[in-house]
Amino acid sequence: MIIEKVAVLGAGTMGHGIAHVCAMAGYQVHLFDISEDSTQKGLNKIKNNLEKGIARGKLTEQQKQNTLKMLTGTSSLETACTDANLVIEAIPEIPELKQDLLSKVESLISSESIIGSNTSSISIETLADCLKIPQRFIGTHFFNPVHIMKLLELVHHPKTSDITIDALKNFSLKINKEAILVKNSPGFATSRLGVALGMEAIRMLEENVASAEDIDKAMVLGYRHPMGPLKLTDLVGLDVRKNIGEYLAQELKNPAFSPPKLMLKLVNQGSLGQKTGQGFYTW
Numbered sequence: 302m303i304i305e306k307v308a309v310l311g312a313g314t315m316g317h318g319i320a321h322v323c324a325m326a327g328y329q330v331h332l333f334d335i336s337e338d339s340t341q342k343g344l345n346k347i348k349n350n351l352e353k354g355i356a357r358g359k360l361t362e363q364q365k366q367n368t369l370k371m372l373t374g375t376s377s378l379e380t381a382c383t384d385a386n387l388v389i390e391a392i393p394e395i396p397e398l399k400q401d402l403l404s405k406v407e408s409l410i411s412s413e414s415i416i417g418s419n420t421s422s423i424s425i426e427t428l429a430d431c432l433k434i435p436q437r438f439i440g441t442h443f444f445n446p447v448h449i450m451k452l453l454e455l456v457h458h459p460k461t462s463d464i465t466i467d468a469l470k471n472f473s474l475k476i477n478k479e480a481i482l483v484k485n486s487p488g489f490a491t492s493r494l495g496v497a498l499g500m501e502a503i504r505m506l507e508e509n510v511a512s513a514e515d516i517d518k519a520m521v522l523g524y525r526h527p528m529g530p531l532k533l534t535d536l537v538g539l540d541v542r543k544n545i546g547e548y549l550a551q552e553l554k555n556p557a558f559s560p561p562k563l564m565l566k567l568v569n570q571g572s573l574g575q576k577t578g579q580g581f582y583t584w
Contacts (some may be wrong), residue, residue, distance in 0.1 A: 302468040308385040312343025316391035316449025318435035321347045326476040333381035340374035380544040391419040401429040417441030422545045425485045426458035436462040453478035458485040485551035502530040507563040531581040535574035
């Protein structure tokens with residue numbers, strides 16, 4: 302299976318990051334969102350991130366121009382999916398919303414095209430139930446910020462074909478990611494570990510065990526984590542982590558994943574982390 306054209310559905314934090322790395326790797330990319338304004342915001346963020354790369358000496362002006370030439374934004378799902386060999390959805394973590402989109406996508410692409418989901422926790426097997434050809438469906442879990450983080454978590458369900466898995470392993474190498482292959486299970490490998498740590502860090506902050514800065518410093522300096530769990534939660538989004546935690550608590554029947562009261566309070570206040578300027582930290 303040769304991948305040449307990629308459609309990324311959802312121009313938010315994860316979607317525009319996925320589009321960025323695909324275009325930089327030389328793929329023709331259509332970035333889709335439900336409005337032209339949302340799509341343009343995603344494209345603007347890609348341009349800004351490329352310019353930051355130039356300022357830091359990581360990229361050249363030519364690399365920036367080459368990347369931008371491979372990108373097209375659209376608010377038409379049909380246009381985005383036309384001739385796409387790989388479609389990656391990166392929309393909100395709501396199973397019904399994802400399944401509705403995936404069903405529409407399948408009717409717009411060829412029978413050989415692959416469909417990936419950037420979900421960080423929802424069952425890949427459940428999402429595949431809406432598809433006529435579930436063999437071509439796989440979890441493609443990227444990490445934020447996508448243009449910097451090296452990991453790509455590939456999640457297979459019982460019907461995922463070897464052709465699909467092999468194609469995505471090759472794709473991961475081309476976009477300069479290291480792939481791990483994980484069996485479908487609630488939270489996969491990364492979210493299950495990361496969310497458990499994040500929720501416990503919030504409980505520690507809630508109990509005044511230490512400040513947010515010192516809790517994070519404990520993990521950065523003591524365990525060599527590149528970022529502390531509270532700052533990471535701010536980066537991912539408190540609302541996103543809350544939804545994942547609730548899902549995992551229910552699926553795994555484990556209260557350790559349940560969002561603490563402090564998290565619920567901040568989400569209700571609209572303090573969602575970096576994207577709103579306030580979370581556990583002020584941004």
